[in-house]
Amino acid sequence: MTESKSVLFTIFGATGDLAKRKLYPSLFRLYKKGELAENFAVIGTARRPWTDDFYRDVVLTSIKDLMKSKSEADNFISHFYYQSHDVGDVAHYVTLKNLGEKLREKYSTQGNQVFFLAMAPQFFGTITEHLKSENILTGEGFERIVIEKPFGTSYDTAKELNDSLTKSFTEEQIFRIDHYLGKEMIQSVSAVRFANPIFESLWNNRHIDNVQITFAESIGVEDRGGYYDTSGALKDMIQNHVLQVLSLIAMEKPEKFDETHIVQEKVKALKAIRKYTADEAQANFIRAQYAAGTFDEENYISYRDEDSVSTTSRTETFAAGKFLIDNERWAGVPFYVRSGKRMTEKGTRINIIFKKDVDNLFAENDETPEQNVLTIYIQPTEGFSLSVNGKAAGQGFHLDPMRLSFRHDSEFLGNSPEAYEKLFLDVLNGDGTNFSHWEEAARAWELIDVIRKTWGSDTSSELPTYKARTMGPQEAFDLLEKDGRTWNWQPDLWYIDHGML
Numbered sequence: 001m002t003e004s005k006s007v008l009f010t011i012f013g014a015t016g017d018l019a020k021r022k023l024y025p026s027l028f029r030l031y032k033k034g035e036l037a038e039n040f041a042v043i044g045t046a047r048r049p050w051t052d053d054f055y056r057d058v059v060l061t062s063i064k065d066l067m068k069s070k071s072e073a074d075n076f077i078s079h080f081y082y083q084s085h086d087v088g089d090v091a092h093y094v095t096l097k098n099l100g101e102k103l104r105e106k107y108s109t110q111g112n113q114v115f116f117l118a119m120a121p122q123f124f125g126t127i128t129e130h131l132k133s134e135n136i137l138t139g140e141g142f143e144r145i146v147i148e149k150p151f152g153t154s155y156d157t158a159k160e161l162n163d164s165l166t167k168s169f170t171e172e173q174i175f176r177i178d179h180y181l182g183k184e185m186i187q188s189v190s191a192v193r194f195a196n197p198i199f200e201s202l203w204n205n206r207h208i209d210n211v212q213i214t215f216a217e218s219i220g221v222e223d224r225g226g227y228y229d230t231s232g233a234l235k236d237m238i239q240n241h242v243l244q245v246l247s248l249i250a251m252e253k254p255e256k257f258d259e260t261h262i263v264q265e266k267v268k269a270l271k272a273i274r275k276y277t278a279d280e281a282q283a284n285f286i287r288a289q290y291a292a293g294t295f296d297e298e299n300y301i302s303y304r305d306e307d308s309v310s311t312t313s314r315t316e317t318f319a320a321g322k323f324l325i326d327n328e329r330w331a332g333v334p335f336y337v338r339s340g341k342r343m344t345e346k347g348t349r350i351n352i353i354f355k356k357d358v359d360n361l362f363a364e365n366d367e368t369p370e371q372n373v374l375t376i377y378i379q380p381t382e383g384f385s386l387s388v389n390g391k392a393a394g395q396g397f398h399l400d401p402m403r404l405s406f407r408h409d410s411e412f413l414g415n416s417p418e419a420y421e422k423l424f425l426d427v428l429n430g431d432g433t434n435f436s437h438w439e440e441a442a443r444a445w446e447l448i449d450v451i452r453k454t455w456g457s458d459t460s461s462e463l464p465t466y467k468a469r470t471m472g473p474q475e476a477f478d479l480l481e482k483d484g485r486t487w488n489w490q491p492d493l494w495y496i497d498h499g500m501l
C-alpha cells in the first residue's frame, strides 16, 4: 500500500511551457498512483495576474489526456493555488509565505516543502536568496529545491550559480534535473552491467573496442530558437545528457547501489576523461548546422531560417566527438558521441562494440565473424539487442550475423512512468541518485569549455552543414573513419514492424 506524501510544492514559472507540458501531468500521475492524496498543495507562481480558478483550468487542460473521471481531476486541481509574483520583488515573498502557512495548516503538510524553479536560471539566485531572507525556509520539515537545465553556460557561470544556491540550500537539498536520468532505460544501464556477469566480466578494454552514444532528434529547434541559438548541441545535450550517460557506462562498480556511492564513481569516471588541449579538441570534435532538406516528400527549412535564429548564426545543431578515458579499464577505448537536431529519426542508443575475433577459426572458409554489438535502446523503443554470429541455415558453412533482441512492448511503454514523474517521486523520497550533482556538472563543464572555446575562436572558416533529416555531416563519419571504424546504426525497423511509428 502506497503511503501518500505530505508536502507543499511551490512552482516558480507556473504559467510556462515546462510546467504545463511536464510538471502538472507528472504530479497528476503521482496523484493517480496514491503517492499524493489529501495532504498536498501546490502554489503556482509567475507574473501573470491569474486567479485560482483560471490556474486550475490551465492545470485541468494539461492533464486532460490522463484523466479517467472528472471528479478525480476536479479533486486534484482543487489542491492548486495561484499567486501572482515577480521574483525580483521582495514584498511578494511575504504574500507567498502567508499563503504557504495557510495551506500548510489546511493540508497538514508537516512543514515539508519542495520548490521547483521552472524558470530561466538567471532568476535562481534571487529566488533562493529571498526564500531564505523572508523566512519561507523554516527548517521544520524537509525543504528541497529542484532546478532545471541549463546549469550555467560555462564552468565559471555554473560555479557562480552554484555558489549562490548553496548560500540557502545544502547540496543534499538541491536536485538538478537531467531528465534523461529519469528515463527507464538509462536507469537500466546499471542493471545490464552489474546484474549480468557475462557483461560485467567483458566491460573493459580487453574486450570492448569502442563505445558509441547517439542522441538523434528528428525535430528542429521548434519554438525554442531564441534559447537554442545561444546554446547549440554541445551545451544543450553533450555537456549534460550525453556525459551523464557516458559516466554511467564508464564508472567502476560502486561499493553500494546508492546515491553516495554511484555519484562517487560517476565523478571519478568524469575526472578520468581526458581534458583536451585546444588542438586536440579541434581534432576530436566536429560541429555542423542543418541546411534545408527534403525527406519523405516533406521540405524542411534550414536552421538559419528558423524563427528567432540569426540568419548568420554559427550555432551548431549537431556535434560529434571522441572522448578518451585515462584509466586502467578504458585506456585505448574511444567513446564516440553524437547529438543533433533534424536527423533522420528520433533515436537514443548506446552501442558497446566488442573487439574483433583475433584468432579467426573460419578464415580458411573465407568467413569473418562480425563484431558483437550490445545495443541499449533508450528511446523511442526501450530494450536491448546483442548481435551474435551463427551459422546460416542450409548447405555449406557460412556465418550469419543474428540479433538477440528484447524490447518492451507498447503496453509497457504506455504504462511506463514518465521521466518527470519518477524524478518528482525521487525528490519526495530525498533520493538524489538520478540527479546531477555539482561535481559532475563542474567536471562536465571543464571538458566542454575547451571545445567551446576552440570553436568560438574560429570565426572565419565555413561552418559545415548537413541536409535536414540526415545522420549529420560527412565530418562526423570521417571522425570514425580515420580510426578505421564506422558508426553502428541501422534504422529501427522494430518499431515500424510493431506499428509504433
Ligand SMILES: NC(=O)C1=CN([C@@H]2O[C@H](COP(=O)(O)OP(=O)(O)OC[C@H]3O[C@@H](n4cnc5c(N)ncnc54)[C@H](OP(=O)(O)O)[C@@H]3O)[C@@H](O)[C@H]2O)C=CC1
Residues within 6 Å of the ligand: 012, 013, 014, 015, 016, 017, 018, 019, 045, 046, 047, 048, 085, 086, 087, 088, 117, 118, 119, 120, 121, 148, 149, 150
Ligand atoms: N520547456 C521545456 O521543454 C524545457 C525547459 N527547460 C528549462 O525550464 C525552465 C523553464 O522553461 P519554460 O517553461 O520552457 O519557459 P517559459 O518561458 O515557457 O516559462 C518561463 C516562466 O517564468 C515566468 N517568469 C518569467 N519572468 C518572471 C519574473 N520576473 N517573475 C516571475 N515569473 C517570471 C513566466 O511567467 P510570466 O510571464 O507569467 O511571469 C513563465 O511562467 C528554463 O530554465 C528552461 O531552460 C529545460 C528542459 C526542457
Ligand SMILES: O=C1O[C@H](COP(=O)(O)O)[C@@H](O)[C@H](O)[C@H]1O
Residues within 6 Å of the ligand: 179, 217, 236, 237
Ligand atoms: O534537454 C533537452 O532535451 C530535449 C530532448 O529530450 P527528449 O526527452 O525529447 O529526448 C531536446 O530536444 C532539447 O533541445 C534539450 O534542451
